[in-house]
Amino acid sequence: MxxxxxxxxxxxxxxxxxxxxxxxxxxxxxxxxxxxxxxxxxxxxxxxxxxxxxxxxxxxxxxxxxxxxxxxxxxxxxxLAQDGELHPIQEGFWERHGLQCGFCTPGMIVAAHQLLERNPSPTEEEIRHGLEGNFCRCTGYQHIVDAVQYAAEKMQG
Amino acid sequence: MIASSFEYFAPTSVDEALSLLSEHGDDAKILAGGHSLIPAMKLRLAEPAVLIDIQRVEGLKGISESDGKLVIGALATHHELESSDLVNRTLPILAQTAGEIGDVQVRNKGTIGGSLSHADPAADWPATILALDADLKIVGSGGERVVKATDFFEELYTTALEADEILTEIHVSIPDGNTTGTYLKLHQVASGFALTGVAAVLSKSGDVCENIAVGITGVSDVPYRASEVESALAGRALTADNIAAAAEKAADGVDILEDIHASEAYRSNLAKVYTRRAIEGAAS
Incomplete structure (x- = not known):
């Protein structure tokens, strides 16, 4: 081989x-x-x-x-987490209940990372569009959008 | 899902890639972004013995302007085309088309050259490339040639590319400010591929359509120019009635695809409706 x-x-x-x-x-x-x-x-x-x-x-x-x-x-x-501190996107998923079973969560968070890097203050529609390549079969996406909004605000400081 | 075994090469120049291609002939496949080929290999629909990964060939990258033309390297990703200031300024329909492909991750990795060479009947690029009358630059062991987009797509998954050739650049004339275009598609919900995709590019003088080109993908085995639609509108007023009447001809003389996603009758209707809407979009 x-x-x-x-x-x-x-x-x-x-x-x-x-x-x-x-x-x-x-x-x-x-x-x-x-x-x-x-x-x-x-x-x-x-x-x-x-x-x-x-x-x-x-x-x-x-x-x-x-x-x-x-x-x-x-x-x-x-x-993503640095020195034991969750990344703001991870914190957002925690605070806004952006997951249930958690299987999609790593991909969702990494995709959200790309989204916020390119567009630091996205609208709800832009968040949904930016995460269209990631499927969640539990949450109905609303809490995921909330989590990304939480992260965007936190990262804007 | 694991692909069959293959031998892997990562050339760093077009010449090196071409010599590998002539050495291995039909056993070899070119790998660009991999977003058409790798899924096919995982399903073992494609089992190349040799994979020639051209992503390290710098000469195939980038988007530039030269002599009134946009020169797009075959390895330009959909995301690069979607987000390029140059593309958005000179030929926004290309950026619009790129933004309709797959999802963010797919657009980050998939390339225009790979998509065109693969020639999936439901791919987005062919409609727009046809409507823009692009020239496709191809190199092979016999040298370089240019193929018109209208001569490039031959059959299902089959293009004018010979086994020892690589698509290197896409050249599109930058139109004057009087020309507008729209790409419109119906996404297949799961895959994002085009059940129908229509690119309309037109110029007008007052309300009269001077020139019009309509490219359609997803409807037939091979993407096509809707020449009946074009001749029905060229030189006529761009009224709602005239546009609707011309769009009725969008599937005339076309062998229409039928699959689990859409019947022949449904696709034929989609072609007409999306042609009408794309022309209305371009004319407004």
Missing amino acids: ATTQINTTINGEDYTHEVEPRLLLVHYLREVAGLTGTHVGCETSLCGACTAIVDGQAVKTCTMLAVQADGADITTIEG
């Missing part, structure tokens, strides 16, 4: 591994790097549970090969 060496930085730490080229990035993150916060949901680029930030872009890591991420700077849900 031919393998390819990849070097990545994930949440500020350097990783080097030999991987099979067909290994998906989501499986690399979970099974090779041991970061299981990024979830495998639909596996068909629809649900967004596997969203991570690769070189500044939120992507569905089930639709990316690990070898494509060679040299990339990756942020996963594990990389």
Whole structure:
């Protein structure tokens, strides 16, 4: 089995591994790097549970090969909290009850991170549009929108 | 869902990619953003023995203006096109089309060149590229050639690209301030693909339509220019009645797709309704 060496930085730490080229990035993150916060949901680029930030872009890591991420700077849900303090988006999900079962939450938070980076004070419609690539089957989205609004306000300081 | 095994190459120049492509021929596939190919590989609908990942080829990136044309690198992502100031200023219909594709994550990774080369019958870009009469620059071991958008799409998932060729750039003439365009689609709810997508680009003098081009995707195996609609409106007043009458011809002579999402009759009706609305949008 031919393998390819990849070097990545994930949440500020350097990783080097030999991987099979067909290994998906989501499986690399979970099974090779041991970061299981990024979830495998639909596996068909629809649900967004596997969203991570690769070189500044939120992507569905089930639709990316690990070898494509060679040299990339990756942020996963594990990389958002700093020094034991929740990121304002995580805090928003906590304070505004933005989750029930929690399965979609990592992808939802990472996608919201991209949204607020590009648009720090989004309208409700812009939040819904910005999260259209992430499915939640519990909450009906209202509390997720509230959580992102909470985070936007907090991040604006 | 795990793809079949393949050999992986990551060239850093077009020449290197072309030599890999001529070496491996039909066994190889080009990987750009991967948002059409990787899903197909996971389902094992595509099982290339060799994958040539061109994302590290710098010469295929970027969007620039040159000699009155917008030059779009094949690796420009949908997000780059959606958010580019240059695109929004010169050809806003391209930014509008990009914004209708998939979702944020898909637009961050998927590329215009990859989408055009894959030629999914429900992809968004073909409608707009056809309506803008774009030129597609292609390089291969035999050299470089330019193919008109109207000659590029041949059959379902089949384009004018030969096995040893790569689409490198999309060239679109920047129109004068008198030209307007609108892309309008009906999203398939789960996938976001176009059940019907219509791009209308027109110029007018007073109320009279001078030139009009209408590109339609999602309706047939191959995206097409609705030439019957165009000839019914060119030189005529852009009244609601004239637009509606012309739009009735949107599916004339077209072999219409039928699948679990939409019957032939429904798609035919969608083509007419979305053509009318897209022309109204462009004319307003």
